[in-house]
Amino acid sequence: MNSSTKPSAGEAVVHVPIEAVDRFCREVFAAVGADEATADAATRAMIHGSRLGVDSHGVRLLAHYVKVMNGGRLNRTPNVRIVQSFGAVASLDTDHGHGALGAYRAMEHAVELAGTFGIGAVSIRNSSHFGPAGAYVMEAARRGFVGLAVCNSDSFVRLHDGAMRFHGTNPIAFAVPVAGDNPWLLDMATSAVPYNRVQLYRSLGMQLPEGVASEADGSNTLDPSLVEMLAPVGGEFGFKGAGLAGFAEILSAVFSGMKLSFDILPMNGPDVSTPRGLGAFVLALKPGAFVSEETFQAGMQRYVEVLRTSPAREGMTVMAPGDREWRVACEREQTGVPLDPATRDAFAELAEHHRLTPPFGQ
């Protein structure tokens, strides 16, 4: 790469066509020795994030994944397999491979089980950071099934009235197919805000909203520089957010025999060689096993139609879960995905190191 045209960190965000970023991610994974299944799963999950505007779980993660593959934490050629089966449920071992590979495989199997039994659930062992939970439930919805996915992660969120990093941001994702339309797609962290929101406010020198983050003693703060932990969603009803985080924690970690959030090595810590022992959990439901497909589809269509046309607060718009994301996806299919300066620089370095063409041209 010609260093005179290499974009520098001082420049603004660049927009890059989705296909170009997709191609680049796959080439990088191949260059660092990841097998094709890993490259495919990790790329698809990141592109889901970048396409739908969930940039924290988008292609900015590429450099991180490469680092932990090189460090040995992530198995580049894992033997992902079902290690336990019982009726309509199974346990899948990701063999310390990429979390996206484990989660896609698990959801595929859950959908297969749901096709046979009306419902299927797969617990995931020996996994790693899986990125956007919404990516996996979308796979269920794409096939006409309802999908649920949860995971836990290294702890960063206090309990209600707690003063310790206890849960991860433990997301809950749920997708429901809607005939002739985008799925209804909920993908929410059980913390009030993601940590990168705190970082954004810090870099902008702005005060945080009330009740979203806390100091070391658990008391809330508006100053992003004092933040030691996030608050569970719900504010003064944070026991609900903490309870939902527990729902994700129990299904992800206890059902898989994996580490609880407070025992997990930090994602961005100095140790990049020790597998982190993450769990996760996916579930699929076949609507037609409960009511006729026609009844189900008519119900969903009426639900989202009444929702989208319902009265809004002054100056606001009412949206179904996922509507904001589909809007962003539409836009980004035209304009490309934004690469922040740090991600762009990381891409340039990866391209240079592996003699690849970066997605933003030379």
Add this chain to the structure above:
Amino acid sequence: MNSSTKPSAGEAVVHVPIEAVDRFCREVFAAVGADEATADAATRAMIHGSRLGVDSHGVRLLAHYVKVMNGGRLNRTPNVRIVQSFGAVASLDTDHGHGALGAYRAMEHAVELAGTFGIGAVSIRNSSHFGPAGAYVMEAARRGFVGLAVCNSDSFVRLHDGAMRFHGTNPIAFAVPVAGDNPWLLDMATSAVPYNRVQLYRSLGMQLPEGVASEADGSNTLDPSLVEMLAPVGGEFGFKGAGLAGFAEILSAVFSGMKLSFDILPMNGPDVSTPRGLGAFVLALKPGAFVSEETFQAGMQRYVEVLRTSPAREGMTVMAPGDREWRVACEREQTGVPLDPATRDAFAELAEHHRLTPPFGQ
């Protein structure tokens, strides 16, 4: 009953032994012609509420249930049955009987399915108000299974940025057995607060907390007398609460072909003869189908132990979901359950009308 000893509305709350209230509820149901299964299910559900301190779903509902049985809305002798089966899932028709009967039966069947398939889910049709969702997941936990229960109800909660009563308070309940201990029990409305909280603040002449309830245009208000709808849990992140309400709505109403919240006749409306067409949904998981029972139990024990001994904010205590309820239950097993003046008067009237002995003596 001797009217000179009949408690009057002006008196304070009376406390009554659980067994006496339990006996009285069953006698009243028998007196109004409910079959034994209905009397048993409805009583157990209400006693769950009254015992654990969820008084809004406790024995104060007895007079309401009697009214709608007499009005014809509730079928006193329903033919509750499985009407559709597919592998590990089923659909149960409550035949417009009491919601608690449908929900207990559905959870029993879900647990049976989970025993065979590792997981089981039952969609509930033609049901009615089922009271405390926690009652049904507790049945799963009592048998060593993990339980999930959701329902929808007549709409009272706006969407995020919405200005219409859209969802019911749509609860999500989840229980997980803990060896040698009470279960981990989450039973939460997806609204910020229950409506009876608003009524309480109104009767006390107090201002509401911020962001929990709204006027007709969807704008939030602190004045309980102006409240036209509740806010979804989450405050400025209310899209999460609204999304979780949708999760409950879709599983309860769309998976059963029943009415969406905004189409449901009000629970306390003038029409007490038309069945309301409620749906609900229960799910059970067999932990031992995913990991060994020992691994599961060790994981849960460590989880709740670290949780309960974790650092708290100054002057606060950290509790696992359900801990507050177990504490109340302990207390009430000693002191009895409180009957507010309106409930006490209703009990006195029911006793007089049906020539029964009220639980608070003559």
